[in-house]
Amino acid sequence: MSEAKLDKPVINNDNGLTNIISVRNFNFFYGDFQALYDLNLEIPKNNVTALIGPSGCGKTTFLRSINRMNDLIDTSKYEGDIIINGKNIFEPGYDVVELRKKVGMVFQKPNPFPKSIYENIVYAPRLHGLRDKNKLMEIAEKSLKAVALWDEVKDKLHKSAMGLSGGQQQRLCIARAISIKPDILLMDEPTSALDPLSTSKVEELMRELEKNYTIVIVTHNMQQAARISDFTAFFYKGVIEEYDKTSTIFTNPSNKKTEEYINGKFS
Numbered sequence: 001m002s003e004a005k006l007d008k009p010v011i012n013n014d015n016g017l018t019n020i021i022s023v024r025n026f027n028f029f030y031g032d033f034q035a036l037y038d039l040n041l042e043i044p045k046n047n048v049t050a051l052i053g054p055s056g057c058g059k060t061t062f063l064r065s066i067n068r069m070n071d072l073i074d075t076s077k078y079e080g081d082i083i084i085n086g087k088n089i090f091e092p093g094y095d096v097v098e099l100r101k102k103v104g105m106v107f108q109k110p111n112p113f114p115k116s117i118y119e120n121i122v123y124a125p126r127l128h129g130l131r132d133k134n135k136l137m138e139i140a141e142k143s144l145k146a147v148a149l150w151d152e153v154k155d156k157l158h159k160s161a162m163g164l165s166g167g168q169q170q171r172l173c174i175a176r177a178i179s180i181k182p183d184i185l186l187m188d189e190p191t192s193a194l195d196p197l198s199t200s201k202v203e204e205l206m207r208e209l210e211k212n213y214t215i216v217i218v219t220h221n222m223q224q225a226a227r228i229s230d231f232t233a234f235f236y237k238g239v240i241e242e243y244d245k246t247s248t249i250f251t252n253p254s255n256k257k258t259e260e261y262i263n264g265k266f267s
């Protein structure tokens with residue numbers, strides 16, 4: 001007998017991999033409004049995990065919880081734990097500056113600083129105390145090479161980053177994020193403002209970066225999630241309805257809502 005499609009959350013955390021982020025009974029509130037309900041998931045190291053789901057279902061709220069960006073919102077409240085590298089990030093005394101060093105973020109719209117390409121990359125290493133000019137140049141070169149931007153910009157490192165194309169700016173922002181060697185890169189729809197060619201460059205880049213970084217990406221683009229991610233969490237009204245290998249989510253989802261969403265029955 002074929003199994004009936006379940007309509008309750010299906011979370012497959014049994015991935016056999018080393019997990020870098022563990023989310024336990026996590027609830028999140030904006031004032032009286034509850035945006036996330038009882039999230040429980042394990043995010044594996046050196047893989048790409050995609051967060052998908054209709055607008056307003058809580059993907060960005062969850063992403064921004066991972067580096068405590070939501071702390072900036074006065075009315076925000078949370079319950080539960082997010083454990084990164086074995087430490088609960090909400091524990092009293094947890095160093096948020098250290099957390100942001102370990103967990104970098106790339107936003108929807110490229111947002112380079114209005115400074116030179118070089119200054120964009122070395123900003124964070126300098127902020128963390130590095131002064132040695134040779135070392136800073138080494139970091140600039142390494143970071144730009146890692147995002148395949150070095151050849152395009154090596155002759156104009158001291159020119160304004162604002163003169164780069166949108167796609168180049170986004171790769172620069174990724175280079176800036178990795179300049180301090182985070183463990184995790186959070187990406188909030190990083191290609192939604194880019195043209196198709198720049199999008200495919202950033203997608204290629206993610207595949208390359210996952211060798212050294214754990215990537216968690218919010219995307220509205222189903223094809224993109226299917227192409228670039230190893231694991232996918234489907235969010236619906238603040239609940240993770242299904243979490244599994246991307247291939248399972250896209251070919252054999254257990255939850256009817258997941259199936260309907262990936263087949264475009266609602267958006």
Ligand SMILES: Nc1ncnc2c1ncn2[C@@H]1O[C@H](COP(=O)(O)OP(=O)(O)OP(=O)(O)O)[C@@H](O)[C@H]1O
Pocket residue numbers: 030033035053054055056057058059060061062073
């Ligand atoms: N600063 C805020 N204050 C109050 N409510 C908020 C705030 N930010 C988000 N929300 C609400 O929380 C819910 C989840 O929003 P969130 O942005 O996390 O969803 P999302 O899935 O990322 O949406 P989208 O795909 O449109 O970006 C929504 O109902 C939204 O209106």
